[in-house]
């Protein structure tokens with residue numbers, strides 16, 4: 001488990017992380033989501049002792065990361081896949097990790113196989129790796145010590161769709177065996193397919209957190225009608241029942257569950273073309289709204 005308690009990080013007078021609190025639970029994949037510059041990397045750097053907190057506390061498996069004697073055996077970390085030594089081969093990098101952590105030599109080949117890097121690829125220099133291969137090598141370095149916790153900053157960066165599916169399966173398997181996974185991304189869809197729990201950060205502050213199911217449920221219902229005048233009638237009926245609606249392309253997003261919306265449509269004599277729980281689209285809308293103040297596009301408008 002990872003526990004972040006009222007973490008604040010200031011750079012001079014600028015507050016990059018502002019009283020952030022959340023936990024990443026054992027057996028779950030927690031997605032840490034936020035727009036560029038929201039404070040995700042800073043929070044993760046504090047977690048692994050690379051940056052000092054101004055105030056607040058982070059514990060990983062109940063302790064401060066800097067207290068861990070052989071941290072790689074407890075926490076696997078991938079913060080920047082391009083920070084690996086470009087002149088070394090993938091196998092050399094993993095061998096150094098294996099020796100530093102005092103692991104058996106067989107772990108190198110086992111871990112290479114686990115992340116899908118071939119013998120041939122492992123013998124190439126990292127400067128000749130694709131971004132996706134660097135990510136796999138970074139994940140291998142994080143996994144080699146068989147840790148309980150994984151902390152991964154933008155691990156899907158550069159992975160193709162098959163690579164993203166591979167990573168999802170790997171992280172799912174890791175969590176199902178009792179591991180804790182925290183991964184960051186500024187891409188909603190990535191987090192949506194991989195995470196069980198989601199923490200949303202904007203401008204250094206937590207703006208939403210909960211299980212993916214809860215957050216998706218709070219995204220409401222999408223409803224469309226073939227006849228636009230029916231949509232207006234439905235919107236009026238819902239407003240009279242104090243239900244909030246937001247116009248979307250050719251329809252409405254309603255802050256209520258589909259059953260209630262279906263009943264309201266029936267009472268108002270409205271024929272529906274589409275009625276469903278708002279999924280990713282709703283979550284994306286929520287994410288953009290929650291982080292609008294911080295988004296460059298929003299700020300510029």
Ligand SMILES: Nc1ncnc2c1ncn2[C@@H]1O[C@H](COP(=O)(O)OP(=O)(O)OP(=O)(O)O)[C@@H](O)[C@H]1O
Nearest residue numbers: 011016034035036037038039040041042043185186
């Ligand atoms: N060493 C530093 N000195 C001053 N400001 C910093 C420093 N490191 C980070 N910041 C600022 O803190 C804020 C948060 O940055 P951070 O890298 O944590 O964001 P992020 O959520 O990881 O963004 P991205 O998705 O773009 O990687 C940014 O405004 C950044 O410019």
